[in-house]
Amino acid sequence: MVSRKATSARIKPATTMPEAKPSAQKLRAPRADKERAINTIYSGCVHVGVSYVSATRKPPPTMPDLQEGFRAIEEAPHYAINMQTRVIRIGTGRPVKPDANRVVQLAVDGKVIKRRVTALRARTFPAELLEAVTLEGEEWRTPALFPDYRVSNLSRVYAVKKAIILAPGINSAGIPGVCLPDPAGLADSFPWVSVRNLVARAFS
Structure with missing residues (x-):
């Protein structure tokens, strides 16, 4: 026969683990972490709150200078023509070749227009x-x-x-x-x- 004293010695009540205390790192404000990360990555920028503005911003691109003797076509400003009726694309300098009837195709506002090179020269010069x-x-x-x-x-x-x-x-x-x-x-x-x-x- 098992005594009461022996039974009570074998069965012990279940114990719970002590609750872990939050670390100081977890208590840190998430906004402060975001600002600190931005300050680390973009140390060479001018900050506005958590956003930033580059201190070395490049100026907007400008239209390149035209080749000597060329003048921009008014109705197609991305193209230029000279007195010899040679048409080029401004920026790249690539020539636009006319067809057998001396007609060129120019892209203007998503559309393609056809013009005689002699007419373009007459209106430009x-x-x-x-x-x-x-x-x-x-x-x-x-x-x-x-x-x-x-x-x-x-x-x-x-x-x-x-x-x-x-x-x-x-x-x-x-x-x-x-x-x-x-x-x-x-x-x-x-x-x-x-x-x-x-x-x-x-x-x-």
């Missing part, structure tokens, strides 16, 4: 091209109602957008004249205008 065809003592003026043309005191008519001298035709009365776009804006309408009237209106 209007004063230089007009000067190139000017004779000694010749003076050019803009005729009324025709802002895209010039008429001279030598009775010559110049198309600004095409950079060419228009060849006048002779009507049945023997009066020279040229066909110009209708001032009223009618599409595909080019009425005949006498050169004499153009000169008289421009130089009156």
Whole structure:
């Protein structure tokens, strides 16, 4: 027979482990840890709270200088052209080759436009091209109602957008004249205008 004294000696009550105290490292504020990490990694920066601003920020990129003799195309500012109708891409200098009809394709605002190189040159170098065809003592003026043309005191008519001298035709009365776009804006309408009237209106 087992005595009560022996039984009580064998069975002992279960004991619990003492509760661990939190370390000082765990009690540290998480924001302080974040700031300390940023201070360590970005020690060469100017801090604003927990964010930072680089002290050596690079300036925004600028448009590179154009090659000599080239001028930016107004309707396609990422391209340039020279007097020899050579078109290049600004920044890379890569040439844009025209097709058999002297037409180039230019990317503008996500779209592709097609333009003749002669027309691009005429719009980019209007004063230089007009000067190139000017004779000694010749003076050019803009005729009324025709802002895209010039008429001279030598009775010559110049198309600004095409950079060419228009060849006048002779009507049945023997009066020279040229066909110009209708001032009223009618599409595909080019009425005949006498050169004499153009000169008289421009130089009156």
